[in-house]
Amino acid sequence: MGSERVSGSGMAKNTHMRWRLPFVCLLWEVAMVVLFGVFVRFDPEADAHWKAEQQQQNVTSDIENDFYFRYPSFQDVHVMIFVGFGFLMTFLQRYGFGAVGFNFLFAAFGIQWALLMQGWFHSFENGKILIGVENLINADFCVGSVCIAFGAILGKTSPVQLLVLTLFQVTLFAVNEYILLNLLHVKDAGGSMTIHTFGAYFGLTVTRILYRPNLDQSKDKQGSVYHSDLFAMIGTLYLWMYWPSFNSAISNHGDAQHRAAINTYCSLASCVLTTVAFSSLLQKKGKLDMVHIQNATLAGGVAVGTAAEMMLTPYGSLIVGFLCGIVSTIGFVYLMPFLESKLHIQDTCGIHNLHAMPGLIGGIVGAVTAAAATEEVYGKEGLISAFDFTGDYQDRMPSVQGGFQAAGICVSLAMAVAGGAIVGAILKLPFLGDPADENCFEDDVFWEVPEDSESSSLYHMHDPALKPVTP
Amino acid sequence: MGSERVSGSGMAKNTHMRWRLPFVCLLWEVAMVVLFGVFVRFDPEADAHWKAEQQQQNVTSDIENDFYFRYPSFQDVHVMIFVGFGFLMTFLQRYGFGAVGFNFLFAAFGIQWALLMQGWFHSFENGKILIGVENLINADFCVGSVCIAFGAILGKTSPVQLLVLTLFQVTLFAVNEYILLNLLHVKDAGGSMTIHTFGAYFGLTVTRILYRPNLDQSKDKQGSVYHSDLFAMIGTLYLWMYWPSFNSAISNHGDAQHRAAINTYCSLASCVLTTVAFSSLLQKKGKLDMVHIQNATLAGGVAVGTAAEMMLTPYGSLIVGFLCGIVSTIGFVYLMPFLESKLHIQDTCGIHNLHAMPGLIGGIVGAVTAAAATEEVYGKEGLISAFDFTGDYQDRMPSVQGGFQAAGICVSLAMAVAGGAIVGAILKLPFLGDPADENCFEDDVFWEVPEDSESSSLYHMHDPALKPVTP
């Protein structure tokens, strides 16, 4: 049976997790407990003293608690991270457990570490990190960038490697985010730059470093089966449907959240049409390819991540979605094979097409939209509020803001590539338990897999050494 | 392998999509961009000028933005359209990609076109359509009626046909809605008439026009397999759970939304019990039929679509749900075979049972509930607010309102049948690429399908010409 066969070849590359995985999980979780104990407390709006504070600050109603402004969006984002990304990656015929299970594991660790890292940078008061619902959203966002990177190395890493990756990527994410939001004073509510560009180029660099020349040994497992494609569509649709919440979750209260949701809705709708068009156009027989539908349809959400809360306008959003559906689908058909054969970038889920290119486009769209902002379009107060032109930044002009936005793209790219190179090198450490080439994309290495899967999957039919279980 | 076999028979009926589908998608999306550019702008509550406007209008808090009243419901409705309807239709063993993928495609187009069509009728100010979260909900609603019609023709049409259908159905939907809501001043927040009655009879008429006498050539693919039934249950449950949001999404702020959710919750709960009862009662061995559980349990939500926001009361809702579970299940067992054999209506998903009959019941329940409204039950202000008896309609009596509601049912029916006949005729145009009879309910015609599905499905076991792949 598969399990012996795998453990046999796993012995050559020691994928035995019994001591390493528990050690890392327990040690890091203990560290979280200690650090939370020292640093993390409730935000005033989540603290039992709020009742008193409410009276002092003359807040008339309980509903003005930030909880009611952001909690529904938070839950949508939460679903995107765990079900959206988790199921999107179940398309592989033999890696469903790993896709959804490892995503669950590292995201659960990542959100804790992100609460700390982002907290130190953004919510640190009198030696304490004060957390509220906005911190939860930001932590989910941060982990979103790890989910993206996971897409590039899906099926080729051990859970210990993934936890190590998460530790470093969250750290770098927080630093990059701090540079962009605080030092450059850049707007990026939906994270085209901080989440998508950073996460994707980070992941692509890591997978480049971890290049496996003999990966075609597990080529038979890199495809989908009928039902795995349907599971993946669950992920796609939840990402697609909830993306308006993603891009509006941390925007300013009121019109900004409202606008961000509408822009994203428009961009995504448009993107579906051009994805379908090019998916059909680029196949000889004109049949649609599930890989495109599962992925490229989402590019429109990525690409309005920066500008959605700005006055991008519905038709502007349609145009962005229109272009991204095309760019992303073309990326899957032409660019991905090129990246693998020429640049040795093995990108399992095609994050270059879904997150990297659309993320860059999103950064540029954001820069242009910011630079083009006028008092006429935003109103005097609206312009100040939209770009937070207050305090040190009260004299910044929109055109200057556009320049800083563009700088933000470059910083994100640089941080991603430099960080990815270092972290990729760390992940090559031999004791982290990566699977052998012929065991990639195979749950059997790290999971107890029920017997049926041997026969329900066809992959071993190509493997003459193995006989099907059924007579 | 299947793909050759299908393309062979597809050649007879040319189902090649390579030029037609991209052409339609791109052309229409370009049209959307242009029309949005000319017409669509943000609603004041989503516009950056809102901050200033808020002060003028003396709105004290950001939370009084319509976004916070409706956005959670919007997201639930969004899930119903894309995951609910999409997965509900994955029950066919070989048509999961088409069910969820085509639904995704035409809904993404439909919401854009609906924003325009509904916008011209309802949100047109100074030459511009101003869109906010309520417009997004209404666009989703409009597309819901297309999803319903899709249920009747599921598996028998090409994606180009579906896009053509969507274009026309959305247009007619908006006209019908305008007649009901504006000219007849009818209440229909959950759309028993405008969405369900209209959508279902439209779809039934279209499928009647497209009648295929030799459809039994693909009879072996019309059933479900074990896991496809579970996928369909995802759709069922999301429709069932979020239906209270559907029926309350565009009701008046406050008690009306609250009431609509409660009534719908009650009706749906009751409907499950009678569906199970009759599903068991009508089978010789008393076993439950997944088709009934997947569909008839939802009839209770359809049938309170008009009256949910009225003072239907919880027990009134229970009664409506009670009856609809029975009617719908009986429809599946007795009426559906009759419709197919005698009236030549081939209704793949049984929308006659889930949407058409319950929709009519819902219209009638709404008319009766409206006619029975009294100042005692609603309060003076409540009555005015519930039925919007203001302006031109300030003297309308509840009994008269009941009459207009009834007229609304008739108008919807007439529009659906007349429109369906015309659109059905258009869909018969030969170059739209409908599949041959023996290739209906088969993803292979329009999708790249992974190899496994040949062997995991049993359908070809009935086909002596084909040998199973496994030895």
Add this chain to the structure above:
Amino acid sequence: MGSERVSGSGMAKNTHMRWRLPFVCLLWEVAMVVLFGVFVRFDPEADAHWKAEQQQQNVTSDIENDFYFRYPSFQDVHVMIFVGFGFLMTFLQRYGFGAVGFNFLFAAFGIQWALLMQGWFHSFENGKILIGVENLINADFCVGSVCIAFGAILGKTSPVQLLVLTLFQVTLFAVNEYILLNLLHVKDAGGSMTIHTFGAYFGLTVTRILYRPNLDQSKDKQGSVYHSDLFAMIGTLYLWMYWPSFNSAISNHGDAQHRAAINTYCSLASCVLTTVAFSSLLQKKGKLDMVHIQNATLAGGVAVGTAAEMMLTPYGSLIVGFLCGIVSTIGFVYLMPFLESKLHIQDTCGIHNLHAMPGLIGGIVGAVTAAAATEEVYGKEGLISAFDFTGDYQDRMPSVQGGFQAAGICVSLAMAVAGGAIVGAILKLPFLGDPADENCFEDDVFWEVPEDSESSSLYHMHDPALKPVTP
């Protein structure tokens, strides 16, 4: 084919449902209609008179309707009950229809009966039960305890038995809840005691009474298959993601809801790490077990069900989650076999590990957190508000509150075991149609099952009497 074989052995134990199931469903639903007609009306905030009342009570905005405070949480809870619990139990290879379908059935009945039972105890005014969104949440909560109990007897009962169980369990739940919340004045917003401890020990007692010595006759069907494990992960993730809504849904407006969500988020994140650690640690080969990931990761949410709305603090929550992941996973590996072999408790889903032990821990954590509450931590007003130290209870000290909380655990346990024993005895009545030992965990007994499942499942390979369908 399976259906004959099953009906053959089903004849010995008469599982024929054709008259019994419809009879129970229809009779009980009629009873609901009558009782709702007599007793149930809208809460003032859902009644058409609200507009007038609003002015009287000087409520300035529509958004202060409780609907907007609780509806998003309600929908999340609703998803947990129907998709969360329903799909969590689809892990069995041949019992997916029963898992998700029976859960749907009894929950739909249970919420109606719970509205009445809880209404009589908590919302009864002038002879009427007044229901609003909070009642809907509480009804879902109540049914949650039945879903938990269902986990213990999954696959071994008929739908009639499940409806009988629901009738009695909901009744006892409401009594127990009344004793705790009203007589002992205990806090339990997320239901560690009232939902989890009560539900789990009730279910464990029932399954003990229904002990089947020869259950190993259907042992081949007690495992999962690859895709059934993925379906179960849908349930797991929705429970996990929405648990913050569960624990905060009925907390006080404002900071309490906010805090409850944060605490639950933290506890759950921590729990995933220790579950993974111990799942790997306790397997000889260090591979992860899907059963643990699907279940033990949720224990952290159970265990902060009482204390989440208190000032447990984020690090306190991490600690609780940390411990519960360990306890729950160890329970699956060591305790469950012991319970079955020594105490004859056959616990299909392992609810002892997921709900019983974590529920007890949650009760204890709540008691300790309450006893440790100080005015310094909560503020004077905050303390009064958090524990409702008003009216008769205005002089109760936190330490005394802790004692009452502890008493609440004992009462819940006693009610669960005593109630479970009685209800278990009732369920042994022969005419309720329980399946024979060899037909347990088998949908074929109560459902029309599509043909494919015979061959796609491997279970009959162990059964020499049956030949696979494929040649």
